[in-house]
Amino acid sequence: MLSDFVIVIHDSSHRVTLQLPGIYPITDRRLSGLSHREQVARLIDGGATFIQLREKEGAPRNFFDDAVEALRLTRSANAKLIINDRVDIALAINADGVHLGQTDMPVAAARRLLGINAIIGFSTHNLEQVKAALNLPIDYLAFGPIFPTTSKANPDPVAGVAELTEVKSLAGSPPLVAIGGIDSTNLWQVFAAGADSAAVICAVLKDPVQISQNLRNLQESVSHNTRENIFCLRFSRSIRHNVCDASRIAARTLTSSIHNSLSHEIAAK
Secondary structure (H helix, E strand, C coil): CCCCEEEEEECCCCEEEEEECCEEEECCHHHHCCCHHHHHHHHHHCCCCEEEECCCCCCHHHHHHHHHHHHHHHHHCCCEEEEECCHHHHHHHCCCEEEECCCCCCHHHHHHHHCCCCEEEEEECCHHHHHHHCCCCCCEEEECCCCCCCCCCCCCCCCCHHHHHHHHHHHCCCCEEEECCCCCCCHHHHHHCCCCEEEECHHHHCCHHHHHHHHHHHHHHHHCHHHHHHHHHHHHHHHHHHHHHHHHHHHHHHHHHHHHHHHHHHHHC
């Protein structure tokens, strides 16, 4: 879960093996002040193997040109490039896949256009959307925002870590990507809640000069600190569960004893 992992998804027509890293960076031209190509170059230098190209404001032609250059870089580095929203651009440049939101092209239509080998990710923001997504031909499920975020103009309500745990229990497979306000201070919480990968924007792009190093730092955090925090959290949960179980057993035993005592007293009278 904390390093690269492999999920094998089966259906009646194909078999796809999807690898996701612990950290899944997403580009943002407005935040970084850099072209998508330059962001991708710096992310690759920082060790990124799975990158999402996201453009919410610019002209489609400019985004197309940037995507072509970005794909050239990712192919050279043996990394995957996912295009946010724009199925047409993903199809035109033969990108590795697309990430779709609730108001984008229907997933089934995107699958028909892109083919069985394309990676399709899908954003969800509440449990009802998660339930609906489980019937779609997707390769990974994104859920959030987990924490408050500034990367979207009108973000959905914060879901929180507790709901992420519920989503993991509900979704099972496909892989679960947590998104929204994730940084080095709370990264371990999303993995402890069951996320398979953490999508990040501000935590990596906030200082464009340090993009490569920011990504390395997060990956290092996943490899070391996150493991320790998850172990401690799960250990404490285990203790709490054991204490609760013991308390319930004691309560049942006490209730049974009181009931038996009262029954004996009534019978004696």
